[in-house]
Amino acid sequence: DGGITQSPKYLFRKEGQNVTLSCEQNLNHDAMYWYRQDPGQGLRLIYYSQIVNDFQKGDIAEGYSVSREKKESFPLTVTSAQKNPTAFYLCASRKRRGLSGNTIYFGEGSWLTVV
């Protein structure tokens, strides 16, 4: 089945450590996104990418980095510079063209906890 796969589902990070969240999609979507969800704050955009080898900062990019070497993959690295990384991270994708090109679809999310 086509979809967006995020891994791991649960991740624990020690202080000063970088961690990488994986996001893979087999929907043949062009654009991919990373959102962060905190209780009571809704979803906030971290980074987005419209095409391979290109990405832009969203509203809360500080302390995060991404890469887009393949159309299917958009990994997110949470660096030690991110002061409050504990959150639910959501990867999403969009086709960009056609009748459903505006709709953004989400993966199942990854929980990151600082220990």
Next chain:
Amino acid sequence: EDQVTQSPEALRLQEGESSSLNCSYTVSGLRGLFWYRQDPGKGPEFLFTLYSAGEEKEKERLKATLTKKESFLHITAPKPEDSATYLCAVQAMGSAGGTSYGKLTFGQGTILTVHP
């Protein structure tokens, strides 16, 4: 700056008790308004996209409507399995000559609980 406000924050209903959720928005040119359903610990599940004032869409017990300033998600005769957080988001038109990157601005969501 685009803004989305959802109300109420939480809504408790008895099974079969119809009600509506509200999503008020301000956006510099609306490309689309989206409704998602989110279960605890899961990613948001797409429900509807509305593009212009007066548009309505239905899916089972849910009906979404759109005006120039707000959207309503009407729930008719809800069942316990409709319990979830319902998220509203707006997508703005891209800048002139550019390509909209499809950014969604979300509200905080409405937590719906339907008791049997």
